[in-house]
Every structure is written in structure tokens, then in C-alpha cells.
Amino acid sequence: MIHFERFILPNGLRVLVHEDKSTPMAVVNVLYDVGARDEDPNKTGFAHLFEHLMFGGSINIPVYDEPLQQAGGENNAYTTNDLTNYYCQLPAENVETAFWLESDRMLSLAFGKKSLEVQRKVVCEEFKEHYINKPYGDVWHKMRELAYTIHPYRWMTIGASLSHVENATLEDVKAFFFKHYTPSNAILVVAGNVSPEKVKALAEKWFGPIPAGEKYERNLPQEPKQTAARSLEVKANVPLDALYKCWHIYSRTDMRYYVADLVTDILGGGGSSRLYQALVKEKQLFSNIECYHLGSTDTGLLTIEGKLVKGVNMKDAEAALNEELSKLQQDGITQKELDKVKNKTESMIAFEDMSVMSRAASLAMYELLGDASLINVELQRYQAVTAAQLQTESRIIFDEKNCNTLYYYSDNK
Amino acid sequence: MDRKIAPPIKDAVEFDLQLKPYEYFTLDNGVPVYTINAGTQDVLQVELVFYAGNWFEDKKCVASATNFMLKNGTSKRTAFQLNEDFEYYGAYCSRACYNETAVISLSMLSKYLPKLLPVVQEMITDSIFPEEELAVYKQNSKQRLSVSLQKCDFVANRLIDAYVYGEQHPYGTYTNAADIDALDTAMLKKYFQQYYLNGSCVVFASGKIPANLQEQLNANFGKLSISKPTFSVDNILSKPVSEKKYRIQNDPNGVQGAIRIARPFPNRHDPDFMKVMVLNTLFGGFFGSRLMSNIREDKGYTYGIHSYVQNHLQQTAWMISTEAGKDVCEATVEEVYKEMKLLREEPVGEEELSLVRNYLMGTILGDLDGPFQIMGRWKNLILNNLDGNYFYDSIKTIKQISAEELSALAKKYLVPEDFYELVVI
Numbered sequence: 001m002i003h004f005e006r007f008i009l010p011n012g013l014r015v016l017v018h019e020d021k022s023t024p025m026a027v028v029n030v031l032y033d034v035g036a037r038d039e040d041p042n043k044t045g046f047a048h049l050f051e052h053l054m055f056g057g058s059i060n061i062p063v064y065d066e067p068l069q070q071a072g073g074e075n076n077a078y079t080t081n082d083l084t085n086y087y088c089q090l091p092a093e094n095v096e097t098a099f100w101l102e103s104d105r106m107l108s109l110a111f112g113k114k115s116l117e118v119q120r121k122v123v124c125e126e127f128k129e130h131y132i133n134k135p136y137g138d139v140w141h142k143m144r145e146l147a148y149t150i151h152p153y154r155w156m157t158i159g160a161s162l163s164h165v166e167n168a169t170l171e172d173v174k175a176f177f178f179k180h181y182t183p184s185n186a187i188l189v190v191a192g193n194v195s196p197e198k199v200k201a202l203a204e205k206w207f208g209p210i211p212a213g214e215k216y217e218r219n220l221p222q223e224p225k226q227t228a229a230r231s232l233e234v235k236a237n238v239p240l241d242a243l244y245k246c247w248h249i250y251s252r253t254d255m256r257y258y259v260a261d262l263v264t265d266i267l268g269g270g271g272s273s274r275l276y277q278a279l280v281k282e283k284q285l286f287s288n289i290e291c292y293h294l295g296s297t298d299t300g301l302l303t304i305e306g307k308l309v310k311g312v313n314m315k316d317a318e319a320a321l322n323e324e325l326s327k328l329q330q331d332g333i334t335q336k337e338l339d340k341v342k343n344k345t346e347s348m349i350a351f352e353d354m355s356v357m358s359r360a361a362s363l364a365m366y367e368l369l370g371d372a373s374l375i376n377v378e379l380q381r382y383q384a385v386t387a388a389q390l391q392t393e394s395r396i397i398f399d400e401k402n403c404n405t406l407y408y409y410s411d412n413k
Numbered sequence: 414m415d416r417k418i419a420p421p422i423k424d425a426v427e428f429d430l431q432l433k434p435y436e437y438f439t440l441d442n443g444v445p446v447y448t449i450n451a452g453t454q455d456v457l458q459v460e461l462v463f464y465a466g467n468w469f470e471d472k473k474c475v476a477s478a479t480n481f482m483l484k485n486g487t488s489k490r491t492a493f494q495l496n497e498d499f500e501y502y503g504a505y506c507s508r509a510c511y512n513e514t515a516v517i518s519l520s521m522l523s524k525y526l527p528k529l530l531p532v533v534q535e536m537i538t539d540s541i542f543p544e545e546e547l548a549v550y551k552q553n554s555k556q557r558l559s560v561s562l563q564k565c566d567f568v569a570n571r572l573i574d575a576y577v578y579g580e581q582h583p584y585g586t587y588t589n590a591a592d593i594d595a596l597d598t599a600m601l602k603k604y605f606q607q608y609y610l611n612g613s614c615v616v617f618a619s620g621k622i623p624a625n626l627q628e629q630l631n632a633n634f635g636k637l638s639i640s641k642p643t644f645s646v647d648n649i650l651s652k653p654v655s656e657k658k659y660r661i662q663n664d665p666n667g668v669q670g671a672i673r674i675a676r677p678f679p680n681r682h683d684p685d686f687m688k689v690m691v692l693n694t695l696f697g698g699f700f701g702s703r704l705m706s707n708i709r710e711d712k713g714y715t716y717g718i719h720s721y722v723q724n725h726l727q728q729t730a731w732m733i734s735t736e737a738g739k740d741v742c743e744a745t746v747e748e749v750y751k752e753m754k755l756l757r758e759e760p761v762g763e764e765e766l767s768l769v770r771n772y773l774m775g776t777i778l779g780d781l782d783g784p785f786q787i788m789g790r791w792k793n794l795i796l797n798n799l800d801g802n803y804f805y806d807s808i809k810t811i812k813q814i815s816a817e818e819l820s821a822l823a824k825k826y827l828v829p830e831d832f833y834e835l836v837v838i
Contacts, residue, residue: 020453022453023782024428024778024782025778025779025782059416060416060417061416061417061419065700065701066701066768067419069699069700069701069768069771069772069775070422070767070768070771070772071422071425071771071775072422072425072428072771072772072774072775072776072778073775074772074775074776074779089779090775090779091423091425091428091775091778093422093423094422094423094425096420097419097420097422099420100416100419100420103416104416107416117713118709118710118711118712118713119713120713121712121713121714122709122710122713122715122716123716124738125669125713125714125715125716125736125737125738126716128668128669128738129669129716129736132668133564133565133664133667133668133669133736134564135560135563135564136560205414209414237563237664237666238560238563239556239559239560239562239563240556240559240560269500270496270500271484271492271493271495271496271500272493272496272497272500272501273500277493280549280553281492281493281549284549284552287552287553287556287557288553288557307556307560309552309556310556336501339501340497340500340501340503343501343502343503344500344503345503346503346522347456347502347503347504347521347522348503350454350455350456350522351454351456351520353453353454354452354453354454354456354783354785355782355783356782
């Protein structure tokens, strides 16, 4: 059970406090309800570039990092297609430093030219390091465009192309800030060795005076139901052929999300999972195979990907994979398999909850989904999933018409 | 309220950092067990550290293959069954092979320990190394290697170690497909016999420790013919190569280069070691470091640049590592040397030094949060044949080291001629 208190400042900022006296540290986590899905299709990669600029100095404080480090703190941030999350951890005695820094950059950035110029370059190098200069690095770029026709999940968080990042202007940066970085679009979580009274006082002192700004109303085009299988063939300078298949699943708040999540564990979670045992160990068609989903807020993708053993024909590998999916659809799963994936979920949650930082981020994420107290009912929701539901959903999800396939061929055989 | 003025802080150097002491006992066969009982969740990690790393192998890859295959079949259970036995209880049993040591690590909800220890016992006493399992392992390892070899960072990491330690040294050796091909089950069985069945082992347990842990461990491991390690190995002298500068073309379509600049460096028992940890932090050890501030935050040549001292027991290396745009690789290398020169020639200012001290103290305080993290610190000390004093001496060094001492260390170690330099595109 994760205890927390929740209150809302008059400017709309939602604040959650999770007290844990067993640690000497405090975590301050600020989540902004903006991700790559909120970008203009012609200016992608912006939410993430913006995350970098948040460290380039704010209206009253020339640099973010140094005062935090001076207070013994560490910080980082990440951007996804759904959200942008900033977090820092510091000795609890110095927690006010984090309030000072985070509230000032919510108030306004410095919007320095130099910061934009440098961070454009840094993000381009990040783009190259992770998505260009790596075998199979462009897979998700291609897969997203194949699987999504209109939803902004069509592009990756890093951006659809280097040029979008290179062309970002200071005007774009300012407009983005005032549209999305307002108190009513943010959630503040303070966790660790802090009292709710102290957090309330500090929140009112530092965040209270920030003008409310306008609440951003999200109105994204939702992806229509896919009605025919899609596929794409790619040839690239990679050593091995690889197969990627994606099926549309449910949004994060749909109860069927939990069923789909357990389906991925049945198929691809560990050395005793179905796909690994059948396709890597017994038939030896793949040298690795994984099944996962990304936990997207809007309807996401369930993915199976694997690299083929050299000499294996792509169609044979795909047929064997499809056979495993058919087995699941026709015969369902055993009680033992169901117990296994539920036990795994239970221990995963326990391990995640070990760190205060992870508890703080989870609280922010659940609050974003609509209700922070979801953190305490997740496990029950997984426990309630039945074998029958798993079978039903596997029939719906693994429908051929719902499938997107990327055949990634090696051209240096 | 003036937002331009920072709230008062307690200087992190004033924090009284304590490393929670471990509890210690030995099994009937003398195998030492270190435990840390802490944490809020009912989770437990048990690590069996064997002196079975690649230090002891005659043929390449034997140590890592033996370690990996511990989970691929015993006389009673197939690989599938072994995996299922762990996964059914939501537990993770991972293996990892390092230079001196090879580890089996079990993480689980504490309540499942009695179900899982016997399975681990079976792995370390009764592994049978089936032919067909080894065949799959060899095939998949070679496939993974072929993908990795296309990445400039992977290639650079292999080569720089080979330059600094020599390709024949356990720290400098690397795997080729032919080495994997040459493996057979007889080699693995022999290695298993010598370094696991009759090997030396130390156990680390952390988390919510059950009251009868000693009993449980004794029942499963206390009668085995494993013994207490000496915590030292016969040193093998490194044979660094003589040529120092390398430029390698690995991928004709590469858009970035992997840069590695490294020099040999003594291990933790050298009196300079803990002082250099502070100098390294200042140089390239955190986000606010000189290298990061200049090469990322001012020039935008890279997504990240770091310096660190490798975590080796016998001798080690001080390394600068980054991936930079293809066209700015040479400029990046030049800036690294400029930063070395600055540290040699100009003493660090009090403000910057105080920031580094506070950052390090805060990080250690944060790192000690949680039983696995506390045990991680102890494990590193114990395997390095050090005790708790080392931790407290390090803290003292962080608080007390002067700008003059840092300059002297920079003059001694940050000497460009001593560094190997490699760019792989």
C-alpha cells in the first residue's frame, strides 16, 4: 500500500505527497502532460528537444544543474510519446532547493539563443547515436508509420527526421512553453523524508504565485480500427534478417489493457515463455524473440520481434510464429501459466516499489491517467484476469486484419 | 520572496554518511556469507560469487559459456524446467561472468526462498551441459556478436582494452566467432568441475532477510565441496601495445565515431586511487563535469561524454568515452586534451571544488538508499579485499582534498603521452 496525500493549488497545479521516513532523501518529480503526440506533424521531436532546453536556464536562475548539485542533488528527465517527466533526488534537508528550481522553470524559461543552438546539435547527435548509427535503428520509425495512419504515434519521440530538430526556432520554443508548461498541465509529486505540511507550505510559497495559464485541451485524431493486414519489406546493411509484427491493443485506462499485458508475458517473458521455448529452443528459427508493448496512454501496439537464425527463410519463421499464436487462440493457457505471469507481476511491482524515485514517478503517472490511487489497485486488476479473458483477447488482438508486419532483410549476405 | 536568491542549504559535506554494517557468518564448509537486512518491501537478493571468471580459463569463452549454461540443464531438470521453476515464483535467476568472478544472482519475494534455493543448488552441483543446448548457445552467441560488431561503440570498447592490457590479458581479450566455434561440452564440464563443484565461493544476501537464512543456506550449500576464497588471484601482467593512436573505419555508412582515450591506472590499493575519484568527477564524472560542460553543453559535439576508472581488481585504466559526430571527432579529441591541460595548469576554484564535493556526498547518500545498493558497496569492498575503513577514508578524501593536490594528480596522470587514443567510425 502506497500512502499519499493530494491537493490542488488555486492555479491548477496538482500536488501529491508520499512520505517515507526510512530514507534520508527526497524526490521531487514534475510531470508535464505533453508528449510527442501533441506535436505539429511538421515540427516533430519538439517535446523532447524542449526537455533539453528546460536545463538551459530559467527566468531568474541562469543555470539549473549547479545549484542542485551544490545541494547534493541529482536529476534527469525523459520524454515519451505521451508525457514529459522531470525528477530530482536530493538530501531531504535541502528539498526547498528543488522547489525553487522547478518552480522557476515552470514560471518561465530564459529562452537563450545559445542554449537552443547547442541543444539542437546535442539532440541531433542523440538521434544519430540511437536511431541512425545502429543496425536496425530505424525499425520504429518505419513501424510507427505503418501501424498508425492518423494518430500522432506515427512518429517517434526523437522526431520524424533530423531536419525537424535542426529547423526549430526560438519562436517555436516560446509558443510550446506557454501552451504546455502551465501549472494546470502539470503534476508535482514530492516523496521521501518529507511531511505533507511542509510540502504544502513550500508548494504554496514557490508554485502558488505562478499564473494559471490556459489549460491545454487535447484533441487528437484517434486511430480508426485497422481492417486489413499491412506489411512492409526493408533491405538494409545489417547482418541478420529480422521480423517485426505489431497489433493494435487498448488504451492504458481500458480494463482489457491488463489482459493484453499478461498476454505479452505468456508469449515472451523469459526463458520459459512460449515463443522462446518453441521458436528459439525447439525449432531454432530465431536467435532471440521478444514480446512486449510500450504501455502507451492511447491505444498502443503489442509487438513481437526476433532475429532469424542465418539461413532460415522469412516465411517459414513467420509461419511458425503464427502457429504459436493460433495455439494460444485455440487452446488458451493453463492455470500454471496464468499463475506464473501473475506471480511475475506481483514481484515486479514489489521490486519497482523499492525505490522512492520509482514510487514518485508511478504516482505522477497514475494521477495523469486520472487517479493516483490506481497505484494501489493495479495488482488486484492483474489478479482478476482469467484464462478465458486471455484466450478471448488473444483471438481479438491476433486477428490477421489487425496485424502490421515489417520484414527486415539483410542485404550483406 | 526573491526568486534570484537560492534557499539556504545544508552543505552536503556536513552530512554524516554511514555505511550500514553487514552481518557475517560462515557455512559448515567455511563459505562466507555477508547479509544486509533492510528495506521496505518483502524482497530478497542472494548472490553466489564464484572465482570462476575468465581469469582462469585456458581457452577463450569457456568461463562465460560455463556460467551461462548453468541454467541449461541438470540431470533432473531441463533448461525449460529450470527457467519455469524460477519464473513460476516471479523470481529472476541471472548469471554473469566477469574477469575474476562469475556470479549467480537470485532475486525474489522473500517468501519463495525455500522453493528456489534447492534449484540453485542443483545448478551448481549437477549441471550436465547438454550438447544441443551448447549448440543453440553457440549459434545465438555468434549471431549476437555479428550484430554487435557493426556498432562502433562495441568495437571501440574491445579494441581499447586490448591496447591497454594486451590482447592476451584477461582484461584485454575479446571474442571472435572462431572462439565460440571452438567450444565443446568437455571443456565446459572440466571448467565446471574445477571452478564451481570444487571452486571457491562467497555469498551476499540483502533485503528482507528471513530469520532462518543461515539454516537454509547451510542446508543447501553448507555440505558442498566449495570453499572460502582467498580474495586474491595470481596477477597476470598486462602487456600494453606500443603504438598509441588508432583510427579505425568499421562502418562505411557511419555518421558518428566512438572515441576512447585511456591510460593504465593502479587499483584501489594505491594511495592515489580515492583522490583521483574526486579529480575524475571534476574532469568527466558527472553532468556538470569539465568534459560535459565543454564538449556537450558548449559545443554540442555529442549527446554525452564521460570519464571513469574501470572497475578492475588487479590493475585498471582511466578512460574517456564518447560517441561524437563523424565530422567533429578530431575536434572532440583535441578538446579532451585541452581539458587535461587546464587541470594540470590551473588549480580548480573553490566554488567548483565545493560543488563537486557536495555532489559526490549527495550521490553517495542517495546510492546507499536500499538494501541492494548497500550490499553493492560492501560487495565491491570485499571483492577488492578492502574493509569499511576504505569507505570512510573516501568520504574524508572528498571533504578534505585540496585544489593543490588535484593539480598535482592531474600533472601526474593526465599526461597526453600516456594515453591510448582510438576513434572507430
